[in-house]
Amino acid sequence: MVPPQPLVLIRCYRIPFSTNVERVSLAAGHKGLEIEWIDVAPDDRSPVEAVSGQPLVPVLVAGDEVVSDSPRILDWLEERFPAPPLLPRDPVRRAEVQIFADWFNRVWKRFPNAIDHGTGDPAEHAAEMRRAVERFEALLSGRDYLCGEFGLADVTAFPFLKYASLGLQAGDTDSFHAVLAGQLPLRPDSPLHAWVARVDARPRG
Numbered sequence: 001m002v003p004p005q006p007l008v009l010i011r012c013y014r015i016p017f018s019t020n021v022e023r024v025s026l027a028a029g030h031k032g033l034e035i036e037w038i039d040v041a042p043d044d045r046s047p048v049e050a051v052s053g054q055p056l057v058p059v060l061v062a063g064d065e066v067v068s069d070s071p072r073i074l075d076w077l078e079e080r081f082p083a084p085p086l087l088p089r090d091p092v093r094r095a096e097v098q099i100f101a102d103w104f105n106r107v108w109k110r111f112p113n114a115i116d117h118g119t120g121d122p123a124e125h126a127a128e129m130r131r132a133v134e135r136f137e138a139l140l141s142g143r144d145y146l147c148g149e150f151g152l153a154d155v156t157a158f159p160f161l162k163y164a165s166l167g168l169q170a171g172d173t174d175s176f177h178a179v180l181a182g183q184l185p186l187r188p189d190s191p192l193h194a195w196v197a198r199v200d201a202r203p204r205g
């Protein structure tokens with residue numbers, strides 16, 4: 001079934017190569033939503049600040065609603081356009097997926113960020129990232145997506161974990177992305193390679 005089209009135009013501010021922007025694009029693609037992207041220069045966030053009061057992208061604008069922070073934008077999309085869903089209907093499965101996304105955002109992301117910012121012991125952070133790779137691989141044992149069906153877990157993690165398989169794109173000079181590309185070594189037979197290819201082939205909004 002074709003998903004219903006939104007009654008209001010959905011706009012979203014972005015910069016090139018943004019991981020958090022790609023989450024929104026994957027979620028919108030899954031829901032069959034078209035987004036009007038507003039490209040801003042990475043070194044001039046004044047349009048983003050003017051609309052949202054803070055400088056980071058993504059920022060979604062729909063009618064008089066302005067939503068910043070990718071997890072909040074994903075929640076907004078799920079609430080406004082529930083089908084097809086990013087979260088399982090079953091409350092237990094739903095909570096499990098939400099716990100994965102929270103762990104990814106609040107715990108996992110701290111390690112590459114700390115390496116990028118030069119805080120703490122880089123060897124310890126790198127070891128944490130390698131341990132997490134084993135967890136992602138275990139989640140993909142015998143199934144195509146991190147929590148079973150494609151959804152919030154994949155949308156949340158893919159833009160970061162893709163660097164393990166795809167490396168840096170030409171023209172991407174973001175030092176955080178270089179950390180991701182350098183600190184997530186994968187075995188050639190890691191199931192993360194096939195997962196990255198599978199998610200990368202999905203539609204974008």
Ligand SMILES: N[C@@H](CCC(=O)N[C@@H](CS)C(=O)NCC(=O)O)C(=O)O
Nearest residue numbers: 018019020021056057058069070071
């Ligand atoms: N928690 C925010 C973080 C947003 C964020 O860090 N955005 C990056 C792009 S992926 C950005 O705008 N970085 C520019 C900067 O730090 O100046 C989210 O998930 O949307």
